[in-house]
């Protein structure tokens with residue numbers, strides 16, 4: 319509809335020189351009456367209104383469609399982002415990913431909206447105007463007048479190539495700058511405490527300067543296209559005035575035709591400019607389309623395979639001769655792990671930092687895929703379970719607790735959607751954070767800052783545990799989840815957990831002995847290897863690494879107590 323309206327507008331526009339031409343002819347020959355004049359002007363008015371109406375129609379339709387395409391692409395892009403696995407985000411930066419959704423989408427929208435319009439307008443208007451010019455004068459004059467015009471097209475074509483290359487660099491510079499800003503804002507507390515504001519400012523100025531330079535390099539070419547188009551149309555008009563004027567003097571064409579002819583030439587200015595514009599928009603749009611396509615083509619490496627098993631997950635986990643190295647890393651994060659977690663047992667995993675504890679969980683949650691056959695869930699290869707079912711049956715409290723800038727209540731119910739306030743409170747009480755929450759003026763409705771910055775580390779951790787606990791999952795995993803609370807609170811939380819998680823697989827990862835000592839079985843990891851396992855008592859008797867840790871932590875505690 320929009321495209322048809324454009325064509326109608328172009329045809330209507332053609333009427334104007336015709337009508338003004340007939341006025342000029344009438345005036346010269348003295349044949350026109352005031353009545354005729356009024357009639358022609360009325361006719362002009364009708365044409366004018368028609369133009370207004372159909373312009374409105376094409377604007378709504380063409381620009382509306384481009385907005386709709388932008389809307390759809392943005393949804394697709396977000397869905398794609400949600401589907402990608404952590405190994406993708408290990409490499410990608412947030413600022414760059416944001417640039418796709420802003421700058422690139424913008425360029426694509428310009429291409430499918432104004433771009434399409436300008437292309438059509440150029441073709442239609444140029445064709446009909448030129449054929450009209452030939453009709454009222456002759457081919458010779460028309461050719462003479464429009465001969466300079468293709469120069470614009472050729473120049474634009476060449477410049478378009480240059481723009482595309484420069485535009486790509488400009489887009490990259492913008493993405494990089496967004497990234498620096500994004501990282502700086504989320505790390506503002508570190509920047510301030512290390513008094514690096516000045517340094518960061520200098521760094522930003524450099525990046526911003528680069529962004530500016532890349533923009534200017536695009537603008538320079540833009541700046542060239544428009545005056546060029548104007549210059550060439552100017553030449554055309556000059557030729558038309560001269561040759562056309564002479565033809566009129568010699569009586570070869572009428573004065574009205576001459577008036578109309580010069581108006582037609584004027585009508586060609588816009589399509590020529592539009593052509594320049596279109597080449598800009600097309601070059602930038604296509605550069606963004608390429609970037610966008612590449613992004614949407616990134617495949618997620620963690621997907622459901624065929625022949626999945628149904629049934630429910632019970633919670634027996636087996637690591638069998640498991641070796642794991644992170645993609646693009648060269649050190650083994652896990653080395654020949656053989657570890658069995660029986661259904662319903664409470665398990666502790668302890669080990670020094672970097673020993674591979676979180677990696678075990680990453681594999682269990684299929685954030686990364688373990689080598690096939692080395693990780694079993696309920697005696698089935700883990701990949702045979704649907705990913706969603708697997709993840710839904712695991713309640714996970716990550717090491718770096720992350721809260722959304724939403725109410726505390728919504729943060730707790732994040733994984734289940736709606737649930738009764740008494741369930742929320744119960745979960746909060748079980749992790750001993752209920753009392754702190756109700757002290758806030760708005761209680762559970764308190765909105766936490768971005769990533770939970772307005773809460774204490776311990777509060778954040780406990781709300782994260784409540785979020786996992788309220789799911790009542792088949793398997794609960796706490797990754798260093800009570801490290802930020804004092805030992806007394808820890809004792810309380812663990813006591814509650816023991817009760818509510820009775821008979822349900824629960825895995826607690828920690829550095830502190832006190833967190834894991836009551837577990838049914840404790841696994842000790844070191845440098846990616848499983849070196850000891852057993853109950854607290856068994857491990858003490860073994861006098862191995864675990865025993866050493868116990869002694870060391872007891873000593874530290876007694877020194878702290880005497881101080």
Ligand SMILES: Nc1ncnc2c1ncn2[C@@H]1O[C@H](COP(=O)(O)OP(=O)(O)OP(=O)(O)O)[C@@H](O)[C@H]1O
Nearest residue numbers: 408644647651670671672673674675676677678717
């Ligand atoms: N996403 C990743 N990509 C590459 N290597 C990683 C990644 N995550 C962890 N590693 C590496 O894997 C090893 C094990 O890390 P892991 O996070 O499992 O240790 P951890 O036992 O949980 O330590 P901590 O107690 O400090 O949390 C480390 O050497 C680490 O550098």
Ligand SMILES: [Mg+2]
Nearest residue numbers: 675676677717
């Ligand atoms: Mg860890």
